[in-house]
Amino acid sequence: MSVKTLMINGQMVSASEDQTLLDVLRENGIELPTLCHLDGLTPIGACRLCLVELAGSNKLHPACMTRITEGMEVTTHSERLVKYRRMILELLFAERNHFCSICVINGQCDLQQMGYDVGMDHVRFEYQCPAVEVDASHERFIMDHNRCVLCTRCVRVCHEMEGAHTRDVMGRGGSSRIITDLNQLWGKSGSCTGCGKCVQVCPTGALFEKGRSAAEVVKQRDFLVYIKTAREKHLWIQ
Amino acid sequence: MTGEELLAAAEKEQAARRQAKYCVAVCAAAGCHSLGSTSIREIFQKAVNEAGLGEQILLYGTGCLGLCHAGPLVEIQRYREDSWERWLYHHVNEGMVAEIVRHHLGGDQPLAQFLYPLDDPFFRSQYKIVLENAGRINPERLEDYIGADGYSALWKAVSEMTPMDVVREVTQSGLRGRGGGGYPTGLKWSTVAKSKGSRKFVVCNADEGDPGAFMDRSILEGDPHRILEGMALAAYAIGAEQGYIYVRGEYPMAISRLKTAIRQAEKVQLLGNRILESAFNFRVDLRIGAGAFVCGEETALIGSIEGNRGTPRPRPPFPAEKGLWDMPTLINNVETFANVPAIVRNGGQWFSRIGTEKSKGTKVFALAGKIVHTGLIEVPMGISLRQVIFDIGGGIPDGKQFKAAQTGGPSGGCIPLPHLDLPIDYESLIKVGSMMGSGGLIVMDETSCMVDVARFFMQFCMDESCGKCVPCRAGTAQIYRILEKISSGTASLHDLELMEELCDLLKHTSLCGLGQTAPNPVVSTLRYFREEYLAHIEQKTCPAGVCRMGAPDAACGSAEPVQEKENCL
Numbered sequence: 125m126s127v128k129t130l131m132i133n134g135q136m137v138s139a140s141e142d143q144t145l146l147d148v149l150r151e152n153g154i155e156l157p158t159l160c161h162l163d164g165l166t167p168i169g170a171c172r173l174c175l176v177e178l179a180g181s182n183k184l185h186p187a188c189m190t191r192i193t194e195g196m197e198v199t200t201h202s203e204r205l206v207k208y209r210r211m212i213l214e215l216l217f218a219e220r221n222h223f224c225s226i227c228v229i230n231g232q233c234d235l236q237q238m239g240y241d242v243g244m245d246h247v248r249f250e251y252q253c254p255a256v257e258v259d260a261s262h263e264r265f266i267m268d269h270n271r272c273v274l275c276t277r278c279v280r281v282c283h284e285m286e287g288a289h290t291r292d293v294m295g296r297g298g299s300s301r302i303i304t305d306l307n308q309l310w311g312k313s314g315s316c317t318g319c320g321k322c323v324q325v326c327p328t329g330a331l332f333e334k335g336r337s338a339a340e341v342v343k344q345r346d347f348l349v350y351i352k353t354a355r356e357k358h359l360w361i362q
Numbered sequence: 363m364t365g366e367e368l369l370a371a372a373e374k375e376q377a378a379r380r381q382a383k384y385c386v387a388v389c390a391a392a393g394c395h396s397l398g399s400t401s402i403r404e405i406f407q408k409a410v411n412e413a414g415l416g417e418q419i420l421l422y423g424t425g426c427l428g429l430c431h432a433g434p435l436v437e438i439q440r441y442r443e444d445s446w447e448r449w450l451y452h453h454v455n456e457g458m459v460a461e462i463v464r465h466h467l468g469g470d471q472p473l474a475q476f477l478y479p480l481d482d483p484f485f486r487s488q489y490k491i492v493l494e495n496a497g498r499i500n501p502e503r504l505e506d507y508i509g510a511d512g513y514s515a516l517w518k519a520v521s522e523m524t525p526m527d528v529v530r531e532v533t534q535s536g537l538r539g540r541g542g543g544g545y546p547t548g549l550k551w552s553t554v555a556k557s558k559g560s561r562k563f564v565v566c567n568a569d570e571g572d573p574g575a576f577m578d579r580s581i582l583e584g585d586p587h588r589i590l591e592g593m594a595l596a597a598y599a600i601g602a603e604q605g606y607i608y609v610r611g612e613y614p615m616a617i618s619r620l621k622t623a624i625r626q627a628e629k630v631q632l633l634g635n636r637i638l639e640s641a642f643n644f645r646v647d648l649r650i651g652a653g654a655f656v657c658g659e660e661t662a663l664i665g666s667i668e669g670n671r672g673t674p675r676p677r678p679p680f681p682a683e684k685g686l687w688d689m690p691t692l693i694n695n696v697e698t699f700a701n702v703p704a705i706v707r708n709g710g711q712w713f714s715r716i717g718t719e720k721s722k723g724t725k726v727f728a729l730a731g732k733i734v735h736t737g738l739i740e741v742p743m744g745i746s747l748r749q750v751i752f753d754i755g756g757g758i759p760d761g762k763q764f765k766a767a768q769t770g771g772p773s774g775g776c777i778p779l780p781h782l783d784l785p786i787d788y789e790s791l792i793k794v795g796s797m798m799g800s801g802g803l804i805v806m807d808e809t810s811c812m813v814d815v816a817r818f819f820m821q822f823c824m825d826e827s828c829g830k831c832v833p834c835r836a837g838t839a840q841i842y843r844i845l846e847k848i849s850s851g852t853a854s855l856h857d858l859e860l861m862e863e864l865c866d867l868l869k870h871t872s873l874c875g876l877g878q879t880a881p882n883p884v885v886s887t888l889r890y891f892r893e894e895y896l897a898h899i900e901q902k903t904c905p906a907g908v909c910r911m912g913a914p915d916a917a918c919g920s921a922e923p924v925q926e927k928e929n930c931l
Contacts, residue, residue: 169676170830172871184870189676204870211867215836248860249840274829293671293829296654298839300829 130196139192146174146187154200157209157238159216159327160275161188164348165284171275173209173238176200184208210242218249219298220256221270227329230338234327235273254298261311264334265323267302272330274300278322285351290316302330321347363630364639365517368508375509380441383418384467386410387497389435390423391583392576392615393737399423399434402454406436409463419467422500425493425584430737432478437497438466448497450478483753484735489716489742491724492700495585501619504626507587513632515706516591519598520640523706528599529555532702534710536722541567541658541695542770542799544721544788550692553682555600557690562602564593564644565667565686565693568609568616569651569658572771573822574730575802578696580738581726582609582616585700586623590633590646592699595706597644600692605644608663610651620648655826659874660685660693662828673830674874695800697726717743721787731768731804734759741786748782751805762807766890770799772819772826773879775886776812795886797879811908812891813898816884817845823880834877837868841884848895851902851911858899862888 126141132152139148144167149156159171169186176187179197184205187198199205216222216235224230256269279291279302290313294303304310323331324344332341353359363371379385388394388403403423410419427435432452440447449472451462458476465471490496499506507513519528533548554562566589570578582589593605609617624646627633635643649667656662657672664686666672685691701723705713714722721743727750729736734756741750747767751757758764766776775796777784784790788798806815824838844861847853865881872878888895897905904911 168830169873170832172831172833172873175871186676208867208871211863212832212871215832215840218840219836250843252836252839252843273832274835295829296656297824297827297829297835300835 128192128194128196130192130194130198132198133200141192143192144188145176145185145190145192145196145198148192149176149187149198149200155241156187156200157213157241158188159234159238159273160277162277162281162325162345162348164345164352165277165280165325168276168280171273172212175205175208177202177205206242210244213239213242213244214247214249216273217244217247218251220252220254220272222328227271228332228336228338229271229329229341232338232341232343233329236328252298256301259304259310260334261309262313262316262318263311264318265310265320266332266334267304267310268330268332269301270330271328272302273328274302275327276302277325277327278302278331281321281325281348285348286317286319286321288315288317288319291322363632365521368513368517368638371505371508372511372514375505379420379509382420383415383440384420385439386419386421386467387424387427387437387439388421389425389427389433389437390501391426391430391580393426393430394433394435395615397433399454402434402436402456402459405456405459406463409459410467413463413468415463415467422506423502424499425496425501426580426738427497428488428493428738429478429484429735431735435478436462438462438472439497448480450480451476452478484739484756487745487749487754488740489724490740491704491713491716492581492588492697492726493584493738493740494704495588499585501584501586502622504587504623504630504632507585511707512587512703513591513638515703516594516598516632517638519595519706520638520642525555525599525601528595528706531706531710532599535701535705535713536710536717536720537698537701537705537713538721538788539695540697540701540725540800542773542797544798547694547698550682550694551596551599554690554692557683559689561604561687561689562600563686563689563691564597564600564602564605565663565691566593566605566607566696566699567658567660567663567693568607568613568696569655569663570610570613570696570800571655571658571826572773572800572802573819574728574804575771575800576728577726577738577801579613579616580728581696581700582613583619586616586619587627588700588703589620589696590623590627592702593646594633594637594644595702596692596694596699598642600690602692603643603645605646606649606667606686607646608649608651608657608667610657611653617648617650624648654828655822656828656874656876659876661874663693664691673828674876676873697801718785718787720789725786725798725801727801727803729755729803729805732758732762732807732810733805743787744785746783746785747777750786750803751782755805758805758807762809765806765808765810766812768796768804768806768815768883769802770797770879770882771802772822773797773875773882774799775882776806776815776890778890795882795889797882809906809908811849811904811906812887812894813845813849813904814906814908816887817842817849819883820845820880823876827876827880831871831873831877833868834872834874834880837864837872837877838880840864841868841881845884848898849904849909851898851904851909853899855899858895 157173167188169189174187175184177199259267282291283289434454436451438449537547538544657666659674662672662674681691726740766778820842827834829835
């Protein structure tokens with residue numbers, strides 16, 4: 125594994141070849157907001173919050189999916205990047221029905237925290253207020269599409285970690301929905317193992333456990349890295 | 363089939379055509395078909411047989427003859443003294459058929475009153491490479507295509523050229539991707555040729571989805587073997603053995619003709635194992651799209667062929683390096699492949715003499731909207747937009763004034779009157795804020811409202827966004843909202859400002875080309891027709907008289923039916 129040197133916001137930094145740019149940034153204490161990314165899941169570059177500027181390219185690149193190269197020059201917080209991140213969050217807040225004060229995850233929500241982080245004190249876009257469903261048919265969990273940001277973390281964790289592929293995406297554009305099996309009620313799903321991994325990885329209050337108050341919600345996500353490391357290094361064989 | 367047999371078959375077909383008293387080509391493209399050309403052909407056949415001319419007349423259906431507004435079209439050809447004489451009958455109906463057969467086919471007296479003048483600028487200013495076989499071949503007969511020098515380029519390649527020779531020929535031709543981007547085809551081919559992989563693939567992108575565009579459909583329907591030959595040449599050049607044609611499900615006629623063509627070619631070893639007795643193997647399969655515009659984006663198309671949900675993924679890695687099943691994959695548009703046989707047959711140098719310095723060859727355009735000659739044309743690159751619209755297209759109907767032309771569909775922009783003398787090439791169109799696109803050309807006159815046009819295209823992008831990335835999914839919906847407000851006279855200048863900010867966001871942060879180019883129609887109409895936007899906002903009037911003023915929500919309660927009532931809550 126060779127080591128590369130790159131320039132991040134004017135600072136020289138070294139990194140190993142197999143790291144993504146996002147890994148390197150986080151290792152060096154540079155925080156970028158991310159929604160679709162989660163350590164342990166395949167990156168998809170969909171939320172566009174971790175976009176950075178690379179010298180010599182007129183396009184913006186998602187840090188989570190960018191491989192590092194020798195001499196790469198990265199800018200993470202230019203004026204326009206900060207503005208774009210804020211606008212993307214505004215678009216998300218206006219897209220469905222995100223009302224923190226009455227949300228089961230108030231105070232523990234990634235989306236809410238990101239809003240604070242980028243200093244988003246109001247939304248300039250018209251709220252779309254779509255009429256979306258809540259699926260409370262499962263014995264232990266609830267899926268509230270009002271809070272869903274379509275990050276597809278639940279889809280990927282179910283497919284990649286649990287191996288059940290209970291979840292997928294249906295429809296397109298703003299009418300996209302996370303579905304259970306072939307758009308069935310969660311409680312009637314034949315493939316769901318009830319492991320609750322999707323609930324743990326959900327960044328918002330779209331997936332939550334029944335009967336818990338906001339203060340009691342703790343999202344446990346470290347398991348992903350354990351499973352991934354064990355699989356990649358074949359730890360169970362020893 | 364061996365190369366010698368191929369040449370012999372071509373000779374035989376050409377002789378049969380020359381010996382026929384007349385060749386009668388009835389347009390069998392979707393446009394004329396929907397006007398009843400299929401039954402016209404049957405009536406023709408019957409009348410010819412009854413007149414006892416069945417033996418001497420060669421009657422067949424053919425690909426798009428171009429003049430779609432005047433269909434059904436029938437072209438009659440005769441070989442005499444080393445040249446072809448041609449006549450074109452338009453708006454052909456049952457009654458005319460009997461007369462044409464009696465006087466023209468039987469008595470050698472063309473019926474001048476039904477003829478379309480072939481010296482019309484519509485025909486004179488065109489230059490046909492991709493569409494050269496329209497009128498000449500029956501798309502459902504392999505022998506016809508062979509008779510028109512079909513598969514001779516493939517024979518030339520496998521018998522006397524190395525794969526690198528083919529790449530070199532294409533590079534030298536200067537051909538650029540006809541799907542819209544204009545990426546140099548030769549460069550793409552040589553990249554895939556050099557990429558390492560245990561298998562490689564050739565993919566033909568026939569998921570044509572721009573509103574008002576029908577070039578690829580016409581090529582597929584009119585000359586399917588040309589695409590197969592182009593793909594086979596590409597496969598030979600890059601070292602692939604498997605090809606896919608991703609064609610949209612909305613094109614049933616194109617699908618059926620492609621199926622026929624693949625079956626015919628496989629039967630005589632023009633596809634399959636040991637093509638033309640060489641060591642080259644190549645198979646082609648069809649994949650039918652299910653109606654998503656975004657599947658025309660190459661990474662989404664790959665996902666769809668693999669059997670997954672058709673959503674784009676960030677590039678790099680590019681498909682040339684990691685495409686179908688992570689193998690090096692060459693993806694080109696229908697029209698790009700259609701150019702290749704002619705390039706290999708006649709040489710790259712021949713092709714590079716046509717067109718401008720940076721844009722070589724010809725471009726097929728589908729003329730639509732407020733234009734006299736709605737139809738399909740092929741023009742050399744560098745021709746001016748004015749020539750295309752006013753000479754070939756015949757200008758604007760009903761004595762109306764030209765306002766703008768939209769190229770590039772929902773990813774392109776409008777080109778107003780002052781830029782009409784612009785030469786059509788990739789760079790010039792980008793310079794004025796539009797793009798070449800795949801070849802849709804929609805003409806608008808004074809009765810078109812530019813805000814309404816922008817709203818239409820934004821609605822299209824909003825509906826077709828796959829929903830994966832946030833800027834495109836939520837941003838197009840917000841821009842559409844604001845455009846709705848502007849066109850109903852309820853927007854403020856602040857909304858306009860916000861919309862421009864959103865356009866900038868989408869352009870720079872969207873994941874794929876759909877989102878990145880979605881703001882183009884808004885940005886370009888704002889650039890050239892800002893005063894129209896301001897009239898809607900400040901004076902609350904629509905200068906073209908298209909938009910209905912008044913809050914869309916308030917209108918729901920009125921007795922009058924409102925166009926978009928279903929949107930009201």
